[in-house]
Amino acid sequence: MSERSPSWSVTNRIAYERDGQIWMVSPYGTNQAPFPGITQPSPSAPAWSPDGSQLAFSSGGDVWVINADGTGERRITTNNATSSALAWSPDGLKIAFGKRVVLSSGAVFTGIAVINVDGTNERVLTVPEANKTDGDPSWSPDGAKIAFDRYGQSNVNNGIYLINADGTNQVRLIGNGPELWYANPIWGPVPVGINTPFDFDGDAKTDxxxxxxxxxxxxxxxxxxxxxxxxxxxxxxxxxxxxxxxxxxxxxxxxxxxxxxxxxxxxxxxxxxxxxxxxxxxxxxxxxxxxxxxxxxxxxxxxxxxxxxxxxxxxxxxxxxxxxxxxxxxxxxxxxxxxxxxxxxxxxxxxxxxxxxxxxxxxxxxxxxxxxxxxxxxxxxxxxxxxxxxxxxxxxxxxxxxxxxxxxxxxxxxxxxxxxxxxxxxxxxxxxxxxxxxxxxxxxxxxxxxxxxxxxxxxxxxxxxxxxxxxxxxxxxx
Incomplete structure (x- = not known):
């Protein structure tokens, strides 16, 4: 057996990959069982929604979403050739993922894409050079930015990057060290008790x-x-x-x-x-x-x-x-x-x-x-x-x-x-x-x-x- 890619829900259920299926288990190692309702072949990269009501996963190069009770399985992308972990936005309305794109010149790249959970408004945010891959997106707690990794055959421009959720202002945080690869950035939550003073609308800005x-x-x-x-x-x-x-x-x-x-x-x-x-x-x-x-x-x-x-x-x-x-x-x-x-x-x-x-x-x-x-x-x-x-x-x-x-x-x-x-x-x-x-x-x-x-x-x-x-x-x- 091979188990990997655990995703922990706020309802205390852990979804993970196991021998070409997605399984669930409690934090105590009990109640192990296949996730109900998934009919797609070789599902991978499970990711719970912020409220634990839905699970996203990858299958056949597309992003799928299913309700926590196993109902409502649905595909939200078409022939996107996803290649990395999936990440829900903090408000539960969008999913970021790696999308493989072939240009007319024949060059291939994988960029970070974002799509609404209902399957609308898909857009590619990043365009690395050919033979490079952008992956493992991670949203900031306020949903305003996405961190991701970039890697490829050479070390040039490898690193951890940051971009606004609308695709603007891409910057490299770290990278270009000799023989270094960078992967899996995780954005920590805002510490309890820390919020912006005199912010009446919750956008992290004083009004x-x-x-x-x-x-x-x-x-x-x-x-x-x-x-x-x-x-x-x-x-x-x-x-x-x-x-x-x-x-x-x-x-x-x-x-x-x-x-x-x-x-x-x-x-x-x-x-x-x-x-x-x-x-x-x-x-x-x-x-x-x-x-x-x-x-x-x-x-x-x-x-x-x-x-x-x-x-x-x-x-x-x-x-x-x-x-x-x-x-x-x-x-x-x-x-x-x-x-x-x-x-x-x-x-x-x-x-x-x-x-x-x-x-x-x-x-x-x-x-x-x-x-x-x-x-x-x-x-x-x-x-x-x-x-x-x-x-x-x-x-x-x-x-x-x-x-x-x-x-x-x-x-x-x-x-x-x-x-x-x-x-x-x-x-x-x-x-x-x-x-x-x-x-x-x-x-x-x-x-x-x-x-x-x-x-x-x-x-x-x-x-x-x-x-x-x-x-x-x-x-x-x-």
């Missing part, structure tokens, strides 16, 4: 968003969001004039929820969906500072407040409903929202003024040890965020007097200094280009214009809001 507070404590407040995914404008009434905004991802769907904390009654109100369903949870008291974060690492923001009167953090864990009370700070300290150690859990942190200097105190969740750093002066705005893409919050300040940003590197030894802004601007950093790095950003009251210095290069200017609005990305800047 331009403002909050317009009601004129009186009981008057209605409105959120205005320009979605980056489709440039659609959202106008959402949620909150009242007295509320403090607390935007975060409370349900773990990768999208920021509209949310407020009401000081007068200590309630948190979180808008759960576009249908208007919301939660109301009592957690806190008048005088508390709301500072939500993912303190338990389950990918969902936890309700949390800092109580200046006793310097205690009160955290309601979303994972199991347990709560934590931890004294860390004093009445004059400013709580900060950050993950300093990069373990996908928010750390308790605060800013303390001693003389004319700022001191940062951070209780790292990974080690339960306290780090202390002297950085910034009185008058600076603390703007901690991940500016270098290492999944750790950098200690950083914005200095209104000079409109300069100062960012401490991960090693704590180097400082990045950058000018952006004018007198009166409000710092509001966000990841507007989806590169995993926060961009330096300011909001200009009066003109209501945003100026973004993209970490990936270039700048961006956008008018959004009115002069008295609060830029949502500034929600947690003390």
């Amino acid at each position: 331009f968003a403002v909050y317009r507070a009601g004129a009186t404590p009981t008057a209605q407040s409105f959120w205005y969001v320009l979605r980056s995914s489709d440039n659609v404008f959202l106008n959402v009434q949620f909150g009242s004039g007295e509320d403090k905004i607390t935007p975060a991802d409370y349900n773990g769907d990768g999208k920021t929820n509209f949310s407020v904390f009401r000081p007068s009654n200590g309630y948190w109100y979180v808008l759960l969906d576009s249908s208007g369903n919301y939660s109301a949870v009592h957690w806190g008291a008048s005088g508390d500072i709301p500072i939500p974060g993912d303190f338990d690492g389950d990918g969902k923001a936890d309700l949390a407040v800092y109580r200046p009167s006793d310097g205690v953090w009160y955290i309601l864990n979303s994972s199991d409903g347990s709560f934590l009370g931890r004294q860390f700070g004093t009445s004059t300290d400013q709580p900060l929202r950050m993950d300093y150690d990069g373990d996908a859990k928010s750390d308790l942190a605060y800013l303390r003024t001693i003389g004319t200097d700022y001191y940062w105190y951070i209780l790292q969740s990974s080690t339960n040890t306290v780090s202390i750093a002297k950085f910034g002066i009185v008058g600076d705005k603390a703007v901690p965020a991940d500016y270098d893409g290492d999944l750790k919050s950098n200690i950083a300040v914005y200095r209104p007097g000079t409109n300069r940003w100062y960012i401490l590197d991960a090693a704590g030894t180097g400082i990045l200094e950058q000018q952006l802004g004018e007198s009166g601007d409000v710092p509001a950093p966000g990841d507007f280009d989806a590169d995993g790095k926060m961009d330096l950003t300011v909001f200009r009251p009066g003109a209501a214009t945003w100026s973004v210095l993209r970490s990936g290069g270039g700048s961006l200017s956008q008018q959004w809001g009115i002069g008295t609005d609060l830029p949502v990305p500034a929600a947690y800047i003390p």
Whole structure:
């Protein structure tokens, strides 16, 4: 017997090749049986859909799809001569595969192709030179890019490549080493607890968003969001004039929820969906500072407040409903929202003024040890965020007097200094280009214009809001 090419489904079934058939087995080695309903000869390269409801496989040079219960076997390509593993897009709507193509000149190549699961819109994304093969595609978690390998008779241009899912911007990541072959790139999932701040549509980009507070404590407040995914404008009434905004991802769907904390009654109100369903949870008291974060690492923001009167953090864990009370700070300290150690859990942190200097105190969740750093002066705005893409919050300040940003590197030894802004601007950093790095950003009251210095290069200017609005990305800047 020969077994190979295992594919693990989210429903805990493993499909694999065995002697010219596709079989299934449980993770415990039980319930071994041929996959039901497959009638095609010599099926290979099984690949489960992201939700486990369908299985794709190759047979006779074509891509086939069958339901998990063995019904609905269907061919979605015609004479494509597939030659590599199959890969489902994260949304389950497309399949990437290697397609063998013969040119009119007689030259042969195998490129990466993508087709909709219903068999429509097939397109070849890559065209290597003759006698080269592109294969083993792997989608990025957001479905925007595909990694693949290229190999052939010579080592020239062999390597691991990356291309946008629409076929643009192909780049080689590694390759061309002597006598080296590269194969089977695997794109890891986004770590639990890691998502883009202030991203209301889930496209991994911060959206331009403002909050317009009601004129009186009981008057209605409105959120205005320009979605980056489709440039659609959202106008959402949620909150009242007295509320403090607390935007975060409370349900773990990768999208920021509209949310407020009401000081007068200590309630948190979180808008759960576009249908208007919301939660109301009592957690806190008048005088508390709301500072939500993912303190338990389950990918969902936890309700949390800092109580200046006793310097205690009160955290309601979303994972199991347990709560934590931890004294860390004093009445004059400013709580900060950050993950300093990069373990996908928010750390308790605060800013303390001693003389004319700022001191940062951070209780790292990974080690339960306290780090202390002297950085910034009185008058600076603390703007901690991940500016270098290492999944750790950098200690950083914005200095209104000079409109300069100062960012401490991960090693704590180097400082990045950058000018952006004018007198009166409000710092509001966000990841507007989806590169995993926060961009330096300011909001200009009066003109209501945003100026973004993209970490990936270039700048961006956008008018959004009115002069008295609060830029949502500034929600947690003390």
